[in-house]
Amino acid sequence: MTHKIAILGASGYTGAELVRLIAQHPNLEIVALSAERKAGMTMAQVFPHLRHMTLPSLCKISEIDFSEVDLCFCALPHKTSQEVIRDLPKSLKIVDLSADFRLRDAAEYEKWYGNSHAALEQQGEAVYGLTEFYREDIRNARLVAGTGCNAATGQFVLRPLIAAGVIDLDNIILDLICAVSGAGRSLKENLLHAELSEGYNAYAVGGTHRHLGEFDQEFSKIAGRPVQVQFTPHLVPANRGILATTYVRGDAQEIYDALCAAYADEPFIEMLPFGEAPSTHHVRGSNFCHIGVTADRIAGRAIVIGALDNLTKGSSGQALQNANLMLGEPETQGLMMAPLFP
Amino acid sequence: MTHKIAILGASGYTGAELVRLIAQHPNLEIVALSAERKAGMTMAQVFPHLRHMTLPSLCKISEIDFSEVDLCFCALPHKTSQEVIRDLPKSLKIVDLSADFRLRDAAEYEKWYGNSHAALEQQGEAVYGLTEFYREDIRNARLVAGTGCNAATGQFVLRPLIAAGVIDLDNIILDLICAVSGAGRSLKENLLHAELSEGYNAYAVGGTHRHLGEFDQEFSKIAGRPVQVQFTPHLVPANRGILATTYVRGDAQEIYDALCAAYADEPFIEMLPFGEAPSTHHVRGSNFCHIGVTADRIAGRAIVIGALDNLTKGSSGQALQNANLMLGEPETQGLMMAPLFP
Amino acid sequence: MTHKIAILGASGYTGAELVRLIAQHPNLEIVALSAERKAGMTMAQVFPHLRHMTLPSLCKISEIDFSEVDLCFCALPHKTSQEVIRDLPKSLKIVDLSADFRLRDAAEYEKWYGNSHAALEQQGEAVYGLTEFYREDIRNARLVAGTGCNAATGQFVLRPLIAAGVIDLDNIILDLICAVSGAGRSLKENLLHAELSEGYNAYAVGGTHRHLGEFDQEFSKIAGRPVQVQFTPHLVPANRGILATTYVRGDAQEIYDALCAAYADEPFIEMLPFGEAPSTHHVRGSNFCHIGVTADRIAGRAIVIGALDNLTKGSSGQALQNANLMLGEPETQGLMMAPLFP
Amino acid sequence: MTHKIAILGASGYTGAELVRLIAQHPNLEIVALSAERKAGMTMAQVFPHLRHMTLPSLCKISEIDFSEVDLCFCALPHKTSQEVIRDLPKSLKIVDLSADFRLRDAAEYEKWYGNSHAALEQQGEAVYGLTEFYREDIRNARLVAGTGCNAATGQFVLRPLIAAGVIDLDNIILDLICAVSGAGRSLKENLLHAELSEGYNAYAVGGTHRHLGEFDQEFSKIAGRPVQVQFTPHLVPANRGILATTYVRGDAQEIYDALCAAYADEPFIEMLPFGEAPSTHHVRGSNFCHIGVTADRIAGRAIVIGALDNLTKGSSGQALQNANLMLGEPETQGLMMAPLFP
Secondary structure (H helix, E strand, O other): OOEEEEEEOOOOHHHHHHHHHHOOOOOEEEEEEEOHHHOOOOHHHHOHHHOOOOOOOEEOHHHOOHHHOOEEEEOOOOOHHHHHHHOOOOOOEEEEOOOOOOOOOHHHHHHHHOOOOOOHHHHHHOEEOOHHHHHHHHHOOOEEEOOOHHHHHHHHHHHHHHHHOOOOOOOOEEEEEEOHHHHOOOOOHHHEHHHHOOOOEEOOOOOOOOHHHHHHHHHHHHHOOOOOOEEEEEEOOOOOOEEEEEEEEOOHHHHHHHHHHHHOOOOOEEEOOOOOOOEHHHOOOOOOEEEEEEEOOOOOEEEEEEEEOOOHHHHHHHHHHHHHHHHOOOOOOOOOOOOOOO | OOEEEEEEOOOOHHHHHHHHHHOOOOOEEEEEEEOHHHOOOOHHHHOHHHOOOOOOOEEOHHHOOHHHOOEEEEOOOOOHHHHHHHOOOOOOEEEEOOOOOOOOOHHHHHHHHOOOOOOHHHHHHOEEOOHHHHHHHHHOOOEEEOOOHHHHHHHHHHHHHHHHOOOOOOOOEEEEEEOHHHHOOOOOHHHEHHHHOOOOEEOOOOOOOOHHHHHHHHHHHHHOOOOOOEEEEEEOOOOOOEEEEEEEEOOHHHHHHHHHHHHOOOOOEEEOOOOOOOEHHHOOOOOOEEEEEEEOOOOOEEEEEEEEOOOHHHHHHHHHHHHHHHHOOOOOOOOOOOOOOO | OOEEEEEEOOOOHHHHHHHHHHOOOOOEEEEEEEOHHHOOOOHHHHOHHHOOOOOOOEEOHHHOOHHHOOEEEEOOOOOHHHHHHHOOOOOOEEEEOOOOOOOOOHHHHHHHHOOOOOOHHHHHHOEEOOHHHHHHHHHOOOEEEOOOHHHHHHHHHHHHHHHHOOOOOOOOEEEEEEOHHHHOOOOOHHHEHHHHOOOOEEOOOOOOOOHHHHHHHHHHHHHOOOOOOEEEEEEOOOOOOEEEEEEEEOOHHHHHHHHHHHHOOOOOEEEOOOOOOOEHHHOOOOOOEEEEEEEOOOOOEEEEEEEEOOOHHHHHHHHHHHHHHHHOOOOOOOOOOOOOOO | OOEEEEEEOOOOHHHHHHHHHHOOOOOEEEEEEEOHHHOOOOHHHHOHHHOOOOOOOEEOHHHOOHHHOOEEEEOOOOOHHHHHHHOOOOOOEEEEOOOOOOOOOHHHHHHHHOOOOOOHHHHHHOEEOOHHHHHHHHHOOOEEEOOOHHHHHHHHHHHHHHHHOOOOOOOOEEEEEEOHHHHOOOOOHHHEHHHHOOOOEEOOOOOOOOHHHHHHHHHHHHHOOOOOOEEEEEEOOOOOOEEEEEEEEOOHHHHHHHHHHHHOOOOOEEEOOOOOOOEHHHOOOOOOEEEEEEEOOOOOEEEEEEEEOOOHHHHHHHHHHHHHHHHOOOOOOOOOOOOOOO
């Protein structure tokens, strides 16, 4: 059975990544691709790497007949997404890749994003899209909110540890190294090749990155009490990848065992042998997440490191994984491609 | 029906790329992976990006039971390959990725490679593996010699023009820009990140690159008289991709028409609109080749540019395409994945 | 004696590069830095790598007292530059880094740049700034027009060959590989790290690049008859560098000798041993240009390759070299720093 | 007055960097360059970027007449260095860039480096080369031990905080991002462009990196009691740069004030405005170190970040700074060049 798919915001990186992934999926058919400012263009003009595919031309959202769509991916900018989704048919299955429906609490949303939410009804309805932890809810959801890519990486590393009670909740540091595609196709000086290549820096230092809203929400929920982590993202000259180096307190072996237990049956989460560290080189272009645990020389401390591809497992791959659940497809359908190395 | 596959030389880049591609193929099963110096190790230890796959451990060639193998890919170094293939079962289907069986003439082989050929019988039997031009021969071949990656790119651009008689045969310049994975996993100073990134240079300048042996052989055969091209490869800081900028004399529109006619039914060769230039960005990780034609401001001259991924269409993808033909599989099986961008 | 220097357009890459170079110059003092849209900001805010220097804050051009300026570098965008320079004091020494005064013929200017020239008087007065070939004119000039960076590279390779009559004037191909800083700090999708890194392509194919105007003007002048070259620039993932691979017809040894003779006394042009090819790796951040000559396997053809740093020798370094001449300073003052490698 | 300089181990990156820096120094003359395996070659053959300089050819150490040398830089591999220095004239001024004389305690040396020290006498004599903190000792030293590049970066950030007593000594995390030139010119698979570019990973996780020996020694000495930090280095695709993101506990403003006070008169240490984060982009190729302090959202915690160029301030620039002191030259001589950006 073929499911009819629309992608809103198809001229950005996550939109293009969705098309790349769906190209490998036997049961999904793309029937509509929107991009307001590029409406009328072909996908090959906007993304020449998709030239070989037969795809609908880009259109405006208003031109889409949603009655013929089984599931709609929204890869629109934050804030725009909530306004668009608010006005879509109430019965349409939606996987949103923006930040708009990740936070359940309207006040928290406003605190981190600076504006009041324009689609409170849908916000209440949305299911948080971290598949491995919300699988059953997602299966029955109408609207799934894709997680932040940094937020996904940090949670893969930390959720099982908080749930198992094997780490000190007041001493968690999440030090992330992020590739540039996470910033999207936006035109900013610091994203130019000439300014980004050959150097690196931290940004949003001190606890100002918006993905902290997700960490606070999810970690506190699991712990049953407020949990705040320290979180510093760094931008390095690479296109895909997030590496989360996490400093925690607890017994390294217990930590490792908790992660192994949590992910024993997960098709996309790979636990490395104890003492090994993962690399973003080994997940590029794939839906896999690699996790490693090492004991520190200081007793009672451990370093847990996770690696994934921000555009795939961190965003569009996660979105397709969720869509598979929502459509009754096998969860891994279209997602088992091996990473690209070198 | 499942075909049993062995890969000799699985610890190099083309070996790993074969595994990546075969992972997407529904009817191939890898039963043996060899790597003499790394025998005993798992593939995950040598290539952690393949960690999620269930694969045989690396072994020595002597440990493989070839009676259980339907087709063998040889991704061994030049010169080693001929010695190994000479001693393999005479009935075994083989796709060789080395340079050892590309040149039909033993003297030409010795001229370009500096040693006498150790497997003359197999050299006589081998079919040149440029699928789009030797398709029927490959279908019936036992031993197929994969082309050089530069040689493939140059031929995709030039063969139809020579065949159609639309260019001056004495004024052909092939200016190539190559990514570093074409040099393999060899440990040389100029391949270190610190030495390669941020700069670029020509090498093998003046007609000394070995792939000229293939150009001479193939172009002269098509033309029915000796043809010599000028060929300058350049090494730039990127991992995958070959861009062939070809300077030819002839009518640009006739040139374009000849290419369009030649590739009208080819699944992997994409002709760009007249006047557009391809980019290696748009073929990365895929089996596609993009070709563009532009008229020069000087009448009677044209620039024809081709782009492909050296590890896929230039090497392991071509090898799988050929194996599909030899095994009676659909030619595109396992090869239609979209490029990775960004 | 200290010369007082103003830099107009100090918020771009060539402006910053001028500051970097002048920092090493014992006799130049920067008294004014303009940037219309960033007026009021400090240089450290715009270019934190210059944080350690004591520099005037950015201002508007209208705020500069030019009576206190000995020499003014104009690093403004094309077209803006001519309008600004037209209205500057008629006695002020100026080195312009834009394209506005490179072409002597107003019709040629309009043909390549698409607009009529707004400062015809100054256009007539300007001296072409390729130091090695216009040294005496520059010494006495009031207004010097810095060359295009590609144009400089191609001319270093070809001018002595045309002048010496050792190459066929109707068969010259200039195949260039360019780094991205040549495109300036402009915000375009194809200049983003995510879109540029890991791939490459030709652009302005077929004879449409504006620097052809300079090639046509200069080569025809030397030859005493019209000369048209073929010129294809390529953009690769690197920040600094131009590599000009030039295909010419003539005797390689005569070509080499002509270049060695022309550059025997030049402090910044380095001839490599015959048969060696230069690399942009070896000129990065310096004012040097490396040139190599190789004979092709086809008799009567040669490949001549030049390499320089587009921001230094191709632009701001050339500008300072010219300013030194105009101010009576030693020509190499502030410019002998070694390249940065790795 | 001209000082005569020898560089042992001139075929590595730190050797080449010394030559680059000395090229700008008015009072140093290079009289000998050694490289055992490349003896007889010219520097231009080994490092073509130094082609324009007049330099002695590479020789064996045994060929150097040290009676004509005023100061000798040793840029030899660890372990080799101690054996060579042991046998050099006892009166020769030496700046060693290896790890061999950094640790004062022979047992600590053996613990971290795995072999017993072969030059105990010199080990006892050596002065630790972190200029800003050992300036007077260095001025009078015969043998100075250059610090580790990671060790330098971490100490610039942390020493003043430990000395001022403004941070909790039991909660210090040093998370470093390092460029690849720190690994030297060694031929290892993970340093190849194809393996390093486009991805990143942590290494020596859990407290096994040898530079911890320096941190332990120095921090414990300042604190007057044992201090152990957590330290995780990461390798990213860039050639120069170390970014130290340090997580500490204390009042951010007090921390900032302590750093500002410590570095108020330092020519090479730049404090950023409170709340700003430095970038390795802005120190490339220079001897500067940029430091920024930010308060975390969790009260009582701060993030202190330092950035420098590992080959310059982290190694060869530091070495020249020390040599200046030992030779009675101004400390900043030859070292004030601005960073290269972009």
